[in-house]
Amino acid sequence: MLSVISNRKKKFKNLYDTYSELLFVVALRYVSNQFDAEEVIQRGFIKAYKSLNKFRGKTAAEEKAWLKRIMINESLLFLREQKRHLVTELTIESDWEEELEEEALNPELCFQLVKDLPDGYRSVFNLNVIEGYSHKEIAEELGISESTSRSQLQRARKLLQSKIKHYETAHRRYI
Amino acid sequence: MKQHIDDIFKQQLNDLEEFPKGIAFNKEQNWKQIDNQINSSSSSFSNLIKVAAVVAIVLLLGWGWQLKQHNAALNAQVIQLNQQLVIQSEKQNQMEKELAQLPLQTTPEKTRIQIRYKTIKAMPRIIVKHELNVNVQPFVAYRIPVELEKIDDRSNQFIKNMPEVPTYYESEQLASTESPKRKGWIKRSIDRINTEN
Numbered sequence: 360m361l362s363v364i365s366n367r368k369k370k371f372k373n374l375y376d377t378y379s380e381l382l383f384v385v386a387l388r389y390v391s392n393q394f395d396a397e398e399v400i401q402r403g404f405i406k407a408y409k410s411l412n413k414f415r416g417k418t419a420a421e422e423k424a425w426l427k428r429i430m431i432n433e434s435l436l437f438l439r440e441q442k443r444h445l446v447t448e449l450t451i452e453s454d455w456e457e458e459l460e461e462e463a464l465n466p467e468l469c470f471q472l473v474k475d476l477p478d479g480y481r482s483v484f485n486l487n488v489i490e491g492y493s494h495k496e497i498a499e500e501l502g503i504s505e506s507t508s509r510s511q512l513q514r515a516r517k518l519l520q521s522k523i524k525h526y527e528t529a530h531r532r533y534i
Numbered sequence: 535m536k537q538h539i540d541d542i543f544k545q546q547l548n549d550l551e552e553f554p555k556g557i558a559f560n561k562e563q564n565w566k567q568i569d570n571q572i573n574s575s576s577s578s579f580s581n582l583i584k585v586a587a588v589v590a591i592v593l594l595l596g597w598g599w600q601l602k603q604h605n606a607a608l609n610a611q612v613i614q615l616n617q618q619l620v621i622q623s624e625k626q627n628q629m630e631k632e633l634a635q636l637p638l639q640t641t642p643e644k645t646r647i648q649i650r651y652k653t654i655k656a657m658p659r660i661i662v663k664h665e666l667n668v669n670v671q672p673f674v675a676y677r678i679p680v681e682l683e684k685i686d687d688r689s690n691q692f693i694k695n696m697p698e699v700p701t702y703y704e705s706e707q708l709a710s711t712e713s714p715k716r717k718g719w720i721k722r723s724i725d726r727i728n729t730e731n
Contacts, residue, residue: 383559404568467554469546488540489547516539
């Protein structure tokens with residue numbers, strides 16, 4: 360019995376060492392605050408430990424996907440517990456294009472831009488664009504309608520576009 | 535080269551291999567906290583297992599004790615039955631010995647088997663015998679002659695001795711000396727005494 364527990368713990372420690380940083384970034388993309396992300400990570404890993412014996416995945420990709428899913432769910436649960444508004448209403452008055460120069464963005468900037476989005480936009484953008492959820496799934500996950508999910512995504516895109524423009528302008532001035 | 539905004543973000547963030555700058559993640563500290571929580575939950579789990587084990591042991595002991603009691607009662611019954619069987623078999627042996635001692639010529643095999651069968655199978659029963667003892671003895675009846683006169687004298691004497699006692703009769707007819715029945719009865723009595731004498 361004890362050996363089974365110690366083996367389970369060893370396996371869990373390996374998982375933590377391998378994926379904790381990556382999952383921390385994922386959590387941070389959703390909750391935007393470092394301390395909140397740490398809280399989410401702890402909760403998520405404890406949940407993962409409890410359901411480790413039920414997990415049947417064997418490959419690294421399966422492990423990563425499983426843990427990522429847990430962290431996303433925990434992040435959304437955390438946002439709901441914090442009573443943060445998952446629907447954001449902002450008026451963005453700017454012309455925007457759906458297409459951008461690829462070279463204009465690097466991973467860190469993208470991360471920063473997404474992290475700085477309002478809660479509602481960020482959740483929908485992360486779930487739809489990064490994780491690949493459909494609007495129906497997002498609606499079920501967040502408890503909103505599909506049309507709300509679509510409008511939130513559109514507004515998130517507009518906001519990101521405007522921020523990128525501001526960034527480019529500032530960058531050019533700096534150069 | 536222009537690309538859709540979604541694709542750019544997806545590509546950049548999915549392939550985010552390096553940890554972003556300006557973000558600190560205290561891996562060890564977080565692990566300690568996770569480990570503490572896991573240990574506390576596992577210790578509560580192990581406590582639960584211990585309690586469950588204790589309950590199971592108590593239940594098993596109780597069940598075992600009950601089984602033992604049941605077996606003891608059953609054994610006592612078996613011993614009692616065995617004793618009865620021994621007594622019965624002793625009786626049977628005794629009977630067989632007695633039968634064996636009888637001469638074979640006088641007791642045919644068939645009778646012996648029947649006797650043995652009856653000895654083994656016969657249940658105790660109460661046989662009520664009704665016996666009627668009839669004793670015949672000579673009986674002589676004597677008729678004693680009654681002297682009515684004397685009796686009458688005595689009764690009169692007795693009545694005379696109690697002159698003040700009132701005499702009651704069942705009816706006025708009987709009370710009357712003039713009653714024809716009474717007159718007849720007296721007359722018949724006097725006649726009978728005279729004939730006997």
